[in-house]
Amino acid sequence: xxxxxxxxxxxxxxxxxxxxxxxxxxxxxxxxxxxxxxxxxxxxxxxxxxxxxxxxxxxxxxxxxxxxxxxxxxxxxxxxxxxxxxxxxxxxxxxxxxxxxxxxxxxxxxxxxxxxxxxxxxxxxxxxxxxxxxxxxxxxxxxxxxxxxxxxxxxxxxxxxxxxxxxxxxxxxxxxxxxxxxxxxxxxxxxxxxxxxxxxxxxxxxxxxxxxxxxxxxxxxxxxxxxxxxxxxxxxxxxxxxxxxxxxxxxxxxxxxxxxxxxxxxxxxxxxxxxxxxxxxxxxxxxxxxxxxxxxxxxxxxxxxxxxxxxxxxxxxxxxxxxxxxxxxxxxxxxxxxxxxxxxxxxxxxxxxxxxxxxxxxxxxxxxxxxxxxxxxxxxxxxxxxxxxxxxxxxxxxxxxxxxxxxxxxxxxxxxxxxxxxxxxxxxxxxxxxxxxxxxxxxxxxxxxxxxxxxxxxxxxxxxxxxxxxxxxxxxxxxxxxxxxxxxxxxxxxxxxxxxxxxxxxxxxxxxxxxxxxxxxxxxxxxxxxxxxxxxxxxxxxxxxxxxxxxxxxxxxxxxxxxxxxxxxxxxxxxxxxxxxxxxxxxxxxxxxxxxxxxxxxxxxxxxxxxxxxxxxxxxxxxxxxxxxxxxxxxxxxxxxxxxxxxxxxxxxxxxxxxxxxxxxxxxxxxxxxxxxxxxxxxxxxxxxxxxxxxxxxxxxxxxxxxxxxxxxxxxxxxxxxxxxxxxxxxxxxxxxxxxxxxxxxxxxxxxxxxxxxxxxxxxxxxxxxxxxxxxxxxxxxxxxxxxxxxxxxxxxxxxxxxxxxxxxxxxxxxxxxxxxxxxxxxxxxxxxxxxxxxxxxxxxxxxxxxxx
RNA sequence: GCCCGCUUGGCGGAAUGGUAGACGCAACGGACUUAAAAUCCGUAGGUUCGAAAGGGCUGUGCCGGUUCAAGUCCGGCAGCGGGCACCA
Numbered sequence: 001x002x003x004x005x006x007x008x009x010x011x012x013x014x015x016x017x018x019x020x021x022x023x024x025x026x027x028x029x030x031x032x033x034x035x036x037x038x039x040x041x042x043x044x045x046x047x048x049x050x051x052x053x054x055x056x057x058x059x060x061x062x063x064x065x066x067x068x069x070x071x072x073x074x075x076x077x078x079x080x081x082x083x084x085x086x087x088x089x090x091x092x093x094x095x096x097x098x099x100x101x102x103x104x105x106x107x108x109x110x111x112x113x114x115x116x117x118x119x120x121x122x123x124x125x126x127x128x129x130x131x132x133x134x135x136x137x138x139x140x141x142x143x144x145x146x147x148x149x150x151x152x153x154x155x156x157x158x159x160x161x162x163x164x165x166x167x168x169x170x171x172x173x174x175x176x177x178x179x180x181x182x183x184x185x186x187x188x189x190x191x192x193x194x195x196x197x198x199x200x201x202x203x204x205x206x207x208x209x210x211x212x213x214x215x216x217x218x219x220x221x222x223x224x225x226x227x228x229x230x231x232x233x234x235x236x237x238x239x240x241x242x243x244x245x246x247x248x249x250x251x252x253x254x255x256x257x258x259x260x261x262x263x264x265x266x267x268x269x270x271x272x273x274x275x276x277x278x279x280x281x282x283x284x285x286x287x288x289x290x291x292x293x294x295x296x297x298x299x300x301x302x303x304x305x306x307x308x309x310x311x312x313x314x315x316x317x318x319x320x321x322x323x324x325x326x327x328x329x330x331x332x333x334x335x336x337x338x339x340x341x342x343x344x345x346x347x348x349x350x351x352x353x354x355x356x357x358x359x360x361x362x363x364x365x366x367x368x369x370x371x372x373x374x375x376x377x378x379x380x381x382x383x384x385x386x387x388x389x390x391x392x393x394x395x396x397x398x399x400x401x402x403x404x405x406x407x408x409x410x411x412x413x414x415x416x417x418x419x420x421x422x423x424x425x426x427x428x429x430x431x432x433x434x435x436x437x438x439x440x441x442x443x444x445x446x447x448x449x450x451x452x453x454x455x456x457x458x459x460x461x462x463x464x465x466x467x468x469x470x471x472x473x474x475x476x477x478x479x480x481x482x483x484x485x486x487x488x489x490x491x492x493x494x495x496x497x498x499x500x501x502x503x504x505x506x507x508x509x510x511x512x513x514x515x516x517x518x519x520x521x522x523x524x525x526x527x528x529x530x531x532x533x534x535x536x537x538x539x540x541x542x543x544x545x546x547x548x549x550x551x552x553x554x555x556x557x558x559x560x561x562x563x564x565x566x567x568x569x570x571x572x573x574x575x576x577x578x579x580x581x582x583x584x585x586x587x588x589x590x591x592x593x594x595x596x597x598x599x600x601x602x603x604x605x606x607x608x609x610x611x612x613x614x615x616x617x618x619x620x621x622x623x624x625x626x627x628x629x630x631x632x633x634x635x636x637x638x639x640x641x642x643x644x645x646x647x648x649x650x651x652x653x654x655x656x657x658x659x660x661x662x663x664x665x666x667x668x669x670x671x672x673x674x675x676x677x678x679x680x681x682x683x684x685x686x687x688x689x690x691x692x693x694x695x696x697x698x699x700x701x702x703x704x705x706x707x708x709x710x711x712x713x714x715x716x717x718x719x720x721x722x723x724x725x726x727x728x729x730x731x732x733x734x735x736x737x738x739x740x741x742x743x744x745x746x747x748x749x750x751x752x753x754x755x756x757x758x759x760x761x762x763x764x765x766x767x768x769x770x771x772x773x774x775x776x777x778x779x780x781x782x783x784x785x786x787x788x789x790x791x792x793x794x795x796x797x798x799x800x801x802x803x804x805x806x807x808x809x810x811x812x813x814x815x816x817x818x819x820x821x822x823x824x825x826x827x828x829x830x831x832x833x834x835x836x837x838x839x840x841x842x843x844x845x846x847x848x849x850x851x852x853x
Numbered sequence: 854g855c856c857c858g859c860u861u862g863g864c865g866g867a868a869u870g871g872u873a874g875a876c877g878c879a880a881c882g883g884a885c886u887u888a889a890a891a892u893c894c895g896u897a898g899g900u901u902c903g904a905a906a907g908g909g910c911u912g913u914g915c916c917g918g919u920u921c922a923a924g925u926c927c928g929g930c931a932g933c934g935g936g937c938a939c940c941a
Contacts, residue, residue, distance in 0.1 A: 003891085214936085217857055221937055228941085246941060259941095299939075325939040335941045343854085344939060419940055538936080643877075644865055652865075656878055664877090666891095719867070722876035729876090797872040802922045804872055842921050848871045852921050 004669040006633025010761040027524040034070035036062040039533030043103035050573035063757035067781035075508040080127035096431040126500035132433040133454030134516035157185035162467035163428040184285040189426040210566035224419025231412040233308035245331030250398035251338040253387035254359035259323035260334040311411035346376040428468040432494030440481035440488040502548035531564040571650040575621040577610035585620040635759035643721035680741035687739040702789035798823040799850040800832040823849040
């Protein structure tokens, strides 16, 4: 029996789609648009099946919406700047640009092999000056609008690599590549004012109805809005004040001390005349910021000797410490400590012998005997006591009263603090977009004039010394000041690569426009109707893009604030891991597995089968795409990726699973090309009286169309595939009979059309069998007849006291009396009734009869 | 610590409060074949009665509740996973 030749067929249809420009698309205000986008990949080398799951889902949506008559924008591009290219340059002397472009070439071909319905004319790569010149202009506009600014900031500094490290690149307090202990350093860096939009970004989350709740919650937590008050403590013997932020102004009468961050300006000032304090601050700065360090770090403080005056109680002085657990970046960089009602403050107070005075009385506690031991009372239910004018108030009322009093005394006011911090965008890296500013000794920081954009990366760079190649390039940074014409230097930092990915979705609307966007085109296409990508981007990329879109709107680039109306986060593709006897990871293709799940390597040595984990280079548990496509074709891979698990959950890739999908591909191909019953002619009328079995099958066909359509709308791809498999199982079982050819054709056409978005090549091939000369890619989505989809007879469950005792076949919408009679007529029901009369009978039409005795 | 989410056969998973286990994977029995591959037919939650046909009981992490009826709703608990975390 001839097997389906996937590779040949797939190449044939890909050529047809390409040559006819089937997936080319233009803005057309007369038609409804639909913008489908998968998160574009970093060109890391080769595609593996994990990438493809994401793109397959997007392609199903794109092809389905297209068949429904939408004008569908479905583009693809490359997030092409990034560190791996520089690492490759260091490791193997390849230029980052060459490495990146080679990878793009390989991965583009792999994507094309998958038959994805992209409009390839719109492809962009973020490393091209034609792309990044626009973001240099955006940056200048942000600067002019006050949305970009420069400030000194504490960063993780790798002393070996001479570069800033992101938090994720610090592992156990050491640089992830150099292994050197990471230091904190004060560097002048560029920031975008994402905090300006904190409240809007938070409030608008509730409008994103087609986003997963989980992602909205994560962003909400990340923004971290806290309502509280700022309190100005007057510094004793000085004219100035110390500002702190608190969410608990109600506990001000329980204050025992104030503490400021090690890098608070006041600490720096005091340290100039206090060497032990300077040493303490330096020690705090040497401490890493990684989670492991923080968890084990002891709360430590240094008494500055300064005192502050309590805002409510004349003459009450509190000591001021520099404490290692106070963060400069949050609130005011200073706190007041209330040991009785905050665990950290309590730990600190115990260590330094500070008083612990409870001021919130838990419900039912005795005010005479209540005391705090080694556990602070942090609940906000209770009554305030020991607190003069706040006494007797519940906590929320006490917060209000305390804030009001602070305001009246001009010693503070209500305020809101956010966990969200401004987005630091400076990176001391070569392979990124140059930040378009010039440093002039006379004029300071001068933006590069628009006429001089783009500032392009030099190509003649070397990676043989640590640090940023742009900084030690012999000529690139030397230039003249646009303002005074004197000698000046270029900024050698580049943008964080999240910069490029914060606006690419809008560039796809007019990818070759001379300006960033053609306004008509972005207005037509945006927002993205369906965005698809991994949950790992739930916060950073998606939040940056939401902010960036608002900033672009503010600067007049486009008209929407929210870039992604719908978001779907798909699960990861996982695979078993393998380790050889000497502990080295092995690729799946290096391992042969026995029937009993034992495994050996190529030389026959035993291999340990490890945990099932997300596919990653480090664990080598990658399933390459090429071998799969060669052996089974793109459609088989696509079917497997869609059918085995719900799309939001992780999927385990197994050889047996892909074999199962391949079996179905061949069965379907055989069923259409060698049907068991001769198909009726195209357009033949249904016979007047179909035999009951065929009439029922016809109903099943129309129900399948109805239900699969619903499944696709709701991203239930696995359920949709299961329904189509059920239908094809039924079609395989059709016997020759009057009307069989007609029903079989109707069923096969439905199955092929429904599978079109999922397995486009096979479906196109089979459509040629069924409707020669017509392109399935141009066909409309199938419709179902409601009358046919409705079942004529239904099976109703019959229960006695809620226990199933049988079923009855009845005409659809049978009268309740008829249903009851049929149910009571069942011998099993009579037996269960034990001669008693039913007390009550509950009938749910077409579903169930429950007889209660 | 705070905030989410999940828990159904050997496995992935189906089930608008209404017949739990669709569809598939693996497995087992059989057919075809010299043989294998491929393909096709069949079996299958557990347990128990029965020679069989066919029954009984039981079953969706655990405990309780609402309901004629609970995998589904409510309360509590446990386990697993994820996010955030000296955030004042």
